[in-house]
Amino acid sequence: MRALALIAMLSAMPPAAADELSSMLGYLTRSRIDGEALAGASGAIAVNVAAGDLNQQANARAIAIGTHALALTDVRQTRRHDIGSAHDSAIAVIAGDALAGGSGIASINQTSGTGNASFNAVAIALAQQGIREADDDSTLSAAFASAGQQHGFDQGDASAQRRVASVESTALQGFEGVLQLNQVAGVGNDTGNSVSMSIQAGP
Known part of the structure; x- marks a missing residue:
């Protein structure tokens, strides 16, 4: 009875109003970092924000200081045989004065949707003798290869879906400093940032 009443109500509405109501009743995934969130923050900043289902996020940091220093990060995100439904709307936005005037190391994962994987990795080595390279190329490749390879997500009708990922000019x-950002809106995406720094200490 309720379904019949809803159909009758939609049929009596103007097309624009009916579309708006349909979108309100759909599967919406929206994430937003706005206002003065983390404005002026300093130091080590890590943010994971997700809207939706079956999303993976990670922030990893390694810092080594010594005569012979070596810093490495190893990030592996895996999932198998996941089943999820496609969303009607996936929106990820950073707006306002978010993180404005900040400093340090900021790693942000912002995701809206289903079955996405994202990571940020930072490795810093401060050696007193010589420069020890913190090479993360192989780690980066492994992380991408292991993320989201087996899933059964319903992609839905792509033409009917709204997907928006945006950073406003004021944010x-x-x-x-070091700013890493993975911003994803959709289904089954894999993203990553890897930064390696090696510094030789003075005499």
């Missing part, structure tokens, strides 16, 4: 302004 992140004036940030100083």
Whole structure:
């Protein structure tokens, strides 16, 4: 009875209003970092924000200091045989003055949707004798290869889906340091950032 009443109500509405109501009743995944969130923050900043189902996020940091220093990160995200439904709307937005004027190391994973994997990795080595390279190329390749290879997500009708990933011009302004951002809106995406730094200490 309720289904019949809803159909009758939709048929009596103008097309624009009916479309708006249909979108409200759909599967919506929206994430937003806005206002003055983390504005002026300093130091080690890690943010994981997810809207939806079966999403994976990770932030990894390694710092080594010594006569012979070596810093490595190893990030592996795996999943198998997941089953999920496609969304009607996936929106990920960073707006306002978010992180404006901040400094340090900021790693952000922002995801809206289903079955996405994202990671940020930072390796810093400060050696007193010589420069020890923290090479993460192989780690980066392994992380991408192991993320999201086996899943059964319903992609749905792509033409009927709304997917938006955006950073407004006022956000992140004036940030100083290392800034990593994975921003995803959709289904079954794999993204990653890897930064390696090696520094030789003075005498």
